[in-house]
Amino acid sequence: xxxxxxxxxxxxxxxxxxxxxxxxxxxxxxxxxxxxxxxxxxxxxxxxxxxxxxxxxxxxxxxxxxxxxxxxxxxxxxxxxxxxxxxxxxxxxxxxxxxxxxxxxxxxxxxxxxxxxxxxxxxxxxxxxxxxxxxxxxxxxxxxxxxxxxxxxxxxxxxxxxxxxxxxxxxxxxxxxxxxxxxxxxxxxxxxxxxxxxxxxxxxxxxxxxxxxxxxxxxxxxxxxxx
Numbered sequence: 764x765x766x767x768x769x770x771x772x773x774x775x776x777x778x779x780x781x782x783x784x785x786x787x788x789x790x791x792x793x794x795x796x797x798x799x800x801x802x803x804x805x806x807x808x809x810x811x812x813x814x815x816x817x818x819x820x821x822x823x824x825x826x827x828x829x830x831x832x833x834x835x836x837x838x839x840x841x842x843x844x845x846x847x848x849x850x851x852x853x854x855x856x857x858x859x860x861x862x863x864x865x866x867x868x869x870x871x872x873x874x875x876x877x878x879x880x881x882x883x884x885x886x887x888x889x890x891x892x893x894x895x896x897x898x899x900x901x902x903x904x905x906x907x908x909x910x911x912x913x914x915x916x917x918x919x920x921x922x923x924x925x926x927x928x929x930x931x932x933x934x935x936x937x938x939x940x941x942x943x944x945x946x947x948x949x950x951x952x953x954x955x956x957x958x959x960x961x962x963x964x965x966x967x968x969x970x971x972x973x974x975x976x977x978x979x980x981x982x983x984x985x986x987x988x989x990x
Contacts, residue, residue: 769866771795772841773858776831776919777813777849778803784812787847790855797841800849801831809849828919829933829940836928845922852884853920857960861922864956871927871953872944875960878914882962901942901985908989909949913957916945920960927953939984946988 773795777784784800792798800813804825813820821838823830835844843862847853857875864870877884878899884891898917905916919941931947933940948955 769843769862770797770841771843771845771858771862771922772797772799772835772839772925773845773847774835774839775800775813775847775849776803776828776835777801777805777809779805779807779809780849781805781807781809781812783851784809784849785816787849787851787855788813788816788818791847791858794855794858795841795845797839799835799839801835803828803831827935827937829936829938832940832944833933836925836933839925842925843922844925844928846919848919852963854880854960854963857920857958858922860958860960861920864958865922865924869954870956872923872948872955873921874913874915874945874955874957875918875920875962876913876915876957877918877960877962879957880959880961883964884962897981901981904985904989905942905946905949909946911949911955913945913955915957916942918960918962920962923948935984937980939980942981943984943988946985950988 773791775787777800798818800818800820802810802820802822810820821834823834843865845858845861861873861875864873902913902916906913933943935943945955
């Protein structure tokens with residue numbers, strides 16, 4: 764099956780990313796049949812820039828990334844949705860590689876693994892150490908629970924069948940939706956794969972995640988969905 768047989772939507776998740784949004788949009792436009800921006804109530808020109816490039820921009824409920832993910836699942840016209848951050852940290856050339864196992868009928872969710880592809884972010888200070896250690900622990904617990912061999916359950920760069928996404932009943936409002944998506948996909952008996960992809964440092968602005976403030980949310984989400 765070809766990319767034409769399965770329409771691919773790249774959903775760019777953005778909040779106050781006016782410095783990078785244009786380059787990110789231009790990098791993915793040739794790689795999919797539909798590009799959309801899901802705007803988390805930006806106060807800068809993120810949405811205006813997206814629309815000036817002919818890309819539909821949808822506003823979510825403004826409660827966090829989880830709201831944006833659900834909005835993308837609702838409005839995307841593609842059979843496959845590739846989630847892509849607007850900060851320039853993801854490798855756009857890997858978009859077709861994430862969609863390929865779903866197109867081939869080999870997977871339902873494909874996550875870009877930073878552990879296999881390398882990362883400029885997961886190291887260097889205490890915050891990044893805690894983030895990388897926590898990510899590895901979550902993957903370990905998920906692997907033990909569902910007898911899989913995943914390395915990265917937290918990366919926002921991922922592709923999923925829209926039909927599958929609509930069955931998951933995703934509830935999280937924040938970044939914990941990404942591990943919730945992996946766990947609920949496995950819980951329902953769907954297939955999860957990974958492909959290596961390098962994560963770059965964000966090109967501008969600051970991360971929306973304050974590790975110290977959200978550790979308990981990741982832990983509670985893990986316990987709730989495992990048991």
